[in-house]
Amino acid sequence: MELEDKKGILLIDTGGINWGGKDFFNKTIIELVDKSLAEADLVLLVVDAKEGLTSEDLVTAEYLRKKDKKVILVVNKVEGKEDEERAIEFYKLGFEDIVFISAKNQKNIAQLKDLIKKYAKDHLEEIPEIEVIKIAIIGRPNVGKSTLLNRLLGYERMIVSEIPGTTRDCVDVFLTLPDGRKYLLIDTPGIRRRTKIDKRAEKFSVDKALETIKKVDIVLFMITAEEGITNQDQRLLRQIQKNYKACILLVNKWDLFDTKREAGNLMLENIKYGIRFISWVPILTISAKTGKKG
Numbered sequence: 001m002e003l004e005d006k007k008g009i010l011l012i013d014t015g016g017i018n019w020g021g022k023d024f025f026n027k028t029i030i031e032l033v034d035k036s037l038a039e040a041d042l043v044l045l046v047v048d049a050k051e052g053l054t055s056e057d058l059v060t061a062e063y064l065r066k067k068d069k070k071v072i073l074v075v076n077k078v079e080g081k082e083d084e085e086r087a088i089e090f091y092k093l094g095f096e097d098i099v100f101i102s103a104k105n106q107k108n109i110a111q112l113k114d115l116i117k118k119y120a121k122d123h124l125e126e127i128p129e130i131e132v133i134k135i136a137i138i139g140r141p142n143v144g145k146s147t148l149l150n151r152l153l154g155y156e157r158m159i160v161s162e163i164p165g166t167t168r169d170c171v172d173v174f175l176t177l178p179d180g181r182k183y184l185l186i187d188t189p190g191i192r193r194r195t196k197i198d199k200r201a202e203k204f205s206v207d208k209a210l211e212t213i214k215k216v217d218i219v220l221f222m223i224t225a226e227e228g229i230t231n232q233d234q235r236l237l238r239q240i241q242k243n244y245k246a247c248i249l250l251v252n253k254w255d256l257f258d259t260k261r262e263a264g265n266l267m268l269e270n271i272k273y274g275i276r277f278i279s280w281v282p283i284l285t286i287s288a289k290t291g292k293k294g
Contacts, residue, residue, distance in 0.1 A: 009120050012036050017060060037064075042119050043071045049078045049087040049100070061093040070119055073098040074112060079105060132174075136186045136212045138236065139222035144252040148222065148288040149173065149187045188212050213239055219247045225254045225285070228267055229274030237278050247281045254285035255292065 014033045037043065043064060047057050064071050073095040075087045079102045087100050097115060101108040137145045153175060175183045188209055213219060219240050223233055240247050251271060257264030268283070275281060286292070 009116065012040070018056070037067050037069060040069060042116065043067075043069045044074050044116075045071050045093075045095070046074045046076050047090055049075050049083040049090075052086050053089045053092060057090070057093065061095070071095050071097070072112070072115055072119070075100045076103055078102055078107065132182050132184045133218065134184045134186065134216040135218045135220060136188060136216040137220045137222060138188050138209050138212065140227075140230070140232065143222045143224050144288040145187055145222055148220070148250070148252070148286075149185055151288050151291055152185060186212055186216060209236060210239055213243055213245060217246065219245050220250055221247055221281075222250045222252055223271070224252050225256050225264070225267060229271050234274065234277075237275060237281070241278045247278070249275065249281050249283045251283060251285045252288050255287040255290060 014036055017030060017033060045060065045064060047053070073090060073093060075090050075098065078084055078087050078100040084100065090098065099108055099112045099115060101112055103109070137148060139145055149171075153173060171187045173185050173187070175185050177183075213236075221233070221237065221240065223229060237247070237249075249271070251268075254264070257267070264285075268285070271283065272279070275283075
């Protein structure tokens, strides 16, 4: 969020919390929310006016009070008279600052920004004057994109699971190296295969990938040592070539060939043949999980 005088506010969007949930995702989301709150100066608690005040909202409010953080209560989806009447009950949560908005219709967004600026004035961050290099991580579901992003950052920013489709939308994260160089890393949804899911889901993931390719400087294109290059990979690599983007092909999970050198060499030759139309792209064999180069 950019403000005047080349200063801005770092906004962190967290996953939605289901306090009664006991699955892998919910546990991991709560851990990530805890980490984000530890670093935060201000919290925006977003609730749903159409759904009304829920027991989950009450638990979340109490959870935030124990964190002793300044909270702005943001009641979203206030788009009609019934929503406005229902939104009044959120005063029961006891927060001093409450804003009724519609993110969809841009209602009261300026008011919310002014309130954020009021509390953030002593915590503004300098916006880098240098051009940030934008790097996208692209590939099929479960090739290890989020694991690689976490590895590059040095902490668990993204949820990692064996379940394909964990990343549902593009996620932008800044990476600053010890020498001061800054990069914008973009984790993208996995490019799904049409034979496995409906066409709408595939179109969404492909469109997101193509949109991201056009706006970045470098593409880290990930495949796995298990599957090698697929037809879908080749189609996307042609788009990278068409848009004149720098690209590195990362073959993840290469540790599978630690004791199978001959099989690994054969796989590497097959990959090189599969990308012969874009032969200038360097190939790196890696293990995002362990951090080792193949």
